[in-house]
Amino acid sequence: MFFTPTNYRGSGLALVVDTVCRGSIMNVSPTCARVVNRRLAVPNVSRGDQHDRDGKYALHFLWPRAFGARASKAFVVLYPCGFGIMNSLLSGGIGFVGAGALGSTLARAMQHVGYRITAVASRTNASSERLAKELGNCKVMQTSQGVADNCDVVFLTVPDASIKAVATDTHWRSSQAVVHCSGASPLTVLVSAKDTGALVGAFHPLQTFGGRDATPDVLRDIAYAVEAESTLHEELETMATDLGGWPIALAAEDRVMYHASAIAACGLLATLMKLSADLWSDFSESSDEGLRALLPLVRSTLDGIEQRGFPNVLTGPMVRGDVATVASHIEALAARAPAFQSVYSHLALASLPIAKAKGGLGAHEEEQLRELLTDSLKIK
Numbered sequence: 001m002f003f004t005p006t007n008y009r010g011s012g013l014a015l016v017v018d019t020v021c022r023g024s025i026m027n028v029s030p031t032c033a034r035v036v037n038r039r040l041a042v043p044n045v046s047r048g049d050q051h052d053r054d055g056k057y058a059l060h061f062l063w064p065r066a067f068g069a070r071a072s073k074a075f076v077v078l079y080p081c082g083f084g085i086m087n088s089l090l091s092g093g094i095g096f097v098g099a100g101a102l103g104s105t106l107a108r109a110m111q112h113v114g115y116r117i118t119a120v121a122s123r124t125n126a127s128s129e130r131l132a133k134e135l136g137n138c139k140v141m142q143t144s145q146g147v148a149d150n151c152d153v154v155f156l157t158v159p160d161a162s163i164k165a166v167a168t169d170t171h172w173r174s175s176q177a178v179v180h181c182s183g184a185s186p187l188t189v190l191v192s193a194k195d196t197g198a199l200v201g202a203f204h205p206l207q208t209f210g211g212r213d214a215t216p217d218v219l220r221d222i223a224y225a226v227e228a229e230s231t232l233h234e235e236l237e238t239m240a241t242d243l244g245g246w247p248i249a250l251a252a253e254d255r256v257m258y259h260a261s262a263i264a265a266c267g268l269l270a271t272l273m274k275l276s277a278d279l280w281s282d283f284s285e286s287s288d289e290g291l292r293a294l295l296p297l298v299r300s301t302l303d304g305i306e307q308r309g310f311p312n313v314l315t316g317p318m319v320r321g322d323v324a325t326v327a328s329h330i331e332a333l334a335a336r337a338p339a340f341q342s343v344y345s346h347l348a349l350a351s352l353p354i355a356k357a358k359g360g361l362g363a364h365e366e367e368q369l370r371e372l373l374t375d376s377l378k379i380k
Contacts, residue, residue: 093118095151097144097166099127101209102181103157104134109216111135113242119147123158127212144170155203156180156190164189172198177232179203184259186252187227201228202255203236205245208266220244225258227251272347273298275340282336311358318348318355321365323372330376345376 094115096103099122107117108131121141122128132138141147147154148170156163160182167190172178174197178190183204190200204225207218224240226233226247237247250258273294280290304313317325326348333341352370355361361369 092116092152093150095119095121095141095147095154096131096157097121097147097154098123098157099131099212100157101212101214102205103155104131104212105209105214105216105218106155106157106181106205107131107135109219109243110239112216113244115239115242119150121147131212148172148176151176153177153179160185164192168192172196174198177201179228179232179236181205183225183262184256186255199229199232201232201236202226202250203228203239204250205243206262216243223248225250225255227255272343275343279337279340311354314351314354314358318351318369319358319360321355321361321369323365323368326369327372330372334376342377345373349373 094110094117096107096117096119099107099120103120103122104127107120111117117135117138119139119141120128120131120135121144122131125140125142128140132140139150141150144154144156144166152175154176156166156178157180158166163180163182163185167178167180170193172193176193176198177200178193178198179201180190181203182189183206185202187194187200187202194200202225205219206223206225209218220243222245224236224243224245224247226236226240227250228236233249237249240247273291274287277287277290277294279287280293281287284290301313317329329344330341333344349370352361352366356366
């Protein structure tokens with residue numbers, strides 16, 4: 001491995017690393033307690049930034065996109081600690097306002113991969129104290145202001161409706177970064193922080209959180225929607241990678257559509273499962289029995305989506321053009337579960353283009369099905 005000293009944006013000593021050897025870079029500098037790779041496509045090297053034993057320097061690895069995925073070089077930048085937001089986000093103190101399911105899980109996951117969570121505040125002291133105890137070396141603050149006064153980077157993991165109020169009620173510094181974790185809320189809810197000169201951003205894990213005791217593993221292999229300014233955007237993207245996921249850049253005008261997609265694939269899917277299971281209460285002992293019977297079918301369907309994709313995964317009477325079977329479904333639902341009949345018809349109509357794309361649905365059958373389903377929505 002070869003190292004060539006060079007200047008990088010005047011911010012510190014930089015080394016150009018030749019990675020042709022495909023080896024470890026754990027001993028780049030004797031001043032570093034441990035060096036962890038950042039955005040470097042080299043096997044057997046983990047990710048993250050760390051500072052030296054004396055806390056004087058932080059090593060930062062940059063993977064220039066212009067080089068492409070098979071590039072043989074990367075920049076290793078040695079920053080003096082305290083150098084701007086970039087170094088603060090990676091090796092400085094990070095605070096959380098909100099210690100619910102999302103905040104607690106994200107804080108634990110971030111600490112697990114090397115980030116330092118140093119302060120937390122929440123609506124109840126019990127939540128803050130519990131999370132601080134789990135993290136260790138983390139202070140419990142009574143207010144968001146306490147977190148802001150003690151951290152360079154603050155994540156607001158409060159309910160969406162509370163983000164703007166928390167941001168407005170807190171006095172920020174120009175040297176800080178303030179990040180909310182809402183899927184739908186725009187960056188404008190952080191305008192009060194931005195007006196003080198702080199960098200603002202959004203970092204949304206595309207995952208569902210059933211409780212605050214979820215393990216950090218739930219944040220691996222998922223997408224993270226990132227929207228932020230300049231340097232902060234790059235660092236949040238890297239954080240997504242450090243957590244074991246991948247970043248997606250999200251423009252302000254696309255946030256609501258993105259969130260609607262997530263709700264349809266998660267909350268509305270759960271609702272559809274509940275409605276489907278409830279149909280069993282009409283002919284079986286209970287909807288619980290229906291749910292137990294349907295879950296393997298759902299798991300197989302999700303596996304099929306992942307393995308075969310659309311339109312190949314679609315099966316059933318819509319693909320076969322089986323008008324008689326669909327008509328019998330509508331008749332039974334209209335008589336015994338009228339509230340669900342319209343849901344069925346709307347979803348069946350939406351499946352017609354997918355069924356046609358798969359190739360098994362003829363033009364005549366498609367026309368018959370469309371007419372049948374459209375007329376069924378007029379049933380009162």
